[in-house]
Amino acid sequence: MSYFKENIENLSGYTPGFQPTDEDVVKVNTNENPYPPSPKVAQLLASFDVNRLRRYPAPLGDSFRVAAAKLNGLLPENIMCTNGGDDLLTIVLRSFCCGTRSLVYPAPTYSLYEVLAKIQNCPVVEIPWKDGYCLPKQELLDAGGALTIVCNPNAPSGSFIDPEEISELASLLEGKSVLLVDEAYADFAEGNCAGLVNKHENLIILRSMSKGYSLAGLRFGYAIACRELIDGLLKVKDSYNVDALAIAIATEAIQDQAYFKRNVELVKEQRTRVTKELESLGFRVGTSNANFVLAQTLSSDASDVFEKLKEKQVFVRYFPYDGLRDKLRITIGTPSENDKLIEALKEILSS
Numbered sequence: 001m002s003y004f005k006e007n008i009e010n011l012s013g014y015t016p017g018f019q020p021t022d023e024d025v026v027k028v029n030t031n032e033n034p035y036p037p038s039p040k041v042a043q044l045l046a047s048f049d050v051n052r053l054r055r056y057p058a059p060l061g062d063s064f065r066v067a068a069a070k071l072n073g074l075l076p077e078n079i080m081c082t083n084g085g086d087d088l089l090t091i092v093l094r095s096f097c098c099g100t101r102s103l104v105y106p107a108p109t110y111s112l113y114e115v116l117a118k119i120q121n122c123p124v125v126e127i128p129w130k131d132g133y134c135l136p137k138q139e140l141l142d143a144g145g146a147l148t149i150v151c152n153p154n155a156p157s158g159s160f161i162d163p164e165e166i167s168e169l170a171s172l173l174e175g176k177s178v179l180l181v182d183e184a185y186a187d188f189a190e191g192n193c194a195g196l197v198n199k200h201e202n203l204i205i206l207r208s209m210s211k212g213y214s215l216a217g218l219r220f221g222y223a224i225a226c227r228e229l230i231d232g233l234l235k236v237k238d239s240y241n242v243d244a245l246a247i248a249i250a251t252e253a254i255q256d257q258a259y260f261k262r263n264v265e266l267v268k269e270q271r272t273r274v275t276k277e278l279e280s281l282g283f284r285v286g287t288s289n290a291n292f293v294l295a296q297t298l299s300s301d302a303s304d305v306f307e308k309l310k311e312k313q314v315f316v317r318y319f320p321y322d323g324l325r326d327k328l329r330i331t332i333g334t335p336s337e338n339d340k341l342i343e344a345l346k347e348i349l350s351s
């Protein structure tokens with residue numbers, strides 16, 4: 001006898017990446033930023049008045065809304081704060097999907113989409129990416145979803161679709177489907193879709209403070225969309241979905257653009273270096289627009305390399321799914337973490 005609804009009883013929940021408690025390991029498995037958050041965050045924490053926690057937080061996270069709107073050249077009404085990007089995904093699935101209203105996305109991609117759809121008990125249509133991770137626009141349209149998600153840059157491939165193509169897809173879907181572009185990794189990409197939200201009434205963009213701003217532990221993200229879509233999503237979110245401390249910290253972090261840009265550049269430099277070194281070790285590595293690379297093991301078994309790396313306290317991500325079984329997803333670390341990763345791989349591959 002189960003007390004749960006049938007879809008929940010049958011659900012395999014999302015499996016988060018392993019979080020080792022030991023600090024002294026090479027942790028390149030969950031796409032965190034290897035650098036600390038802005039020093040302004042530490043200053044804020046040191047001087048934060050705990051009495052502010054007595055009251056409920058600003059329901060819309062006003063200070064962050066204003067800062068994020070300014071950064072993206074939009075209005076606060078175009079922004080909704082969320083408890084991480086994942087909170088936005090939950091809100092969006094709850095807003096647009098149910099038994100007869102399906103979710104459509106190109107796959108392979110972020111595996112949480114499918115889990116959230118199953119919780120919502122809505123049909124899922126996975127459309128394979130075209131060769132070279134090109135966007136299957138017509139197939140996505142034909143699938144007829146109430147919600148279409150495109151992860152851009154895509155995880156775990158790191159591949160990138162030009163915003164112009166996303167705009168074409170949004171036009172095709174207009175009047176039929178909401179298009180959510182998951183830009184959790186856009187901080188490391190060559191472009192983004194923020195400028196498109198006033199052009200497309202059906203476009204929602206997801207942003208995360210976990211990656212470029214080094215705040216994965218804080219849980220803060222946001223939606224960008226036209227006012228009408230934001231107003232609808234606000235009805236669905238929890239009343240106080242972002243807490244007072246998180247609003248204050250995220251606002252400091254997003255305003256320190258100089259620090260943010262420096263860290264992003266450091267990660268991108270190391271991405272080029274790690275890609276080259278992996279290629280010289282015999283991996284095939286696609287071009288990445290994110291803070292990780294997807295490395296295909298041509299001469300060895302990816303799950304075996306994953307296990308052997310783990311024995312050496314080097315944690316990467318392995319996905320036992322179709323299209324990914326011969327690949328490892330590796331987050332870009334600091335130069336010294338990357339040294340250790342490459343050294344460990346050399347030892348494993350030569351033995």
Ligand SMILES: Cc1ncc(COP(=O)(O)O)c(C=O)c1O
Pocket residue numbers: 030031083084085086087110151155182184207208209210216220221
């Ligand atoms: C593709 C993608 N989207 C969204 C998220 C959500 O990020 P967060 O909830 O940490 O903001 C992640 C996290 O890893 C991700 O990989």
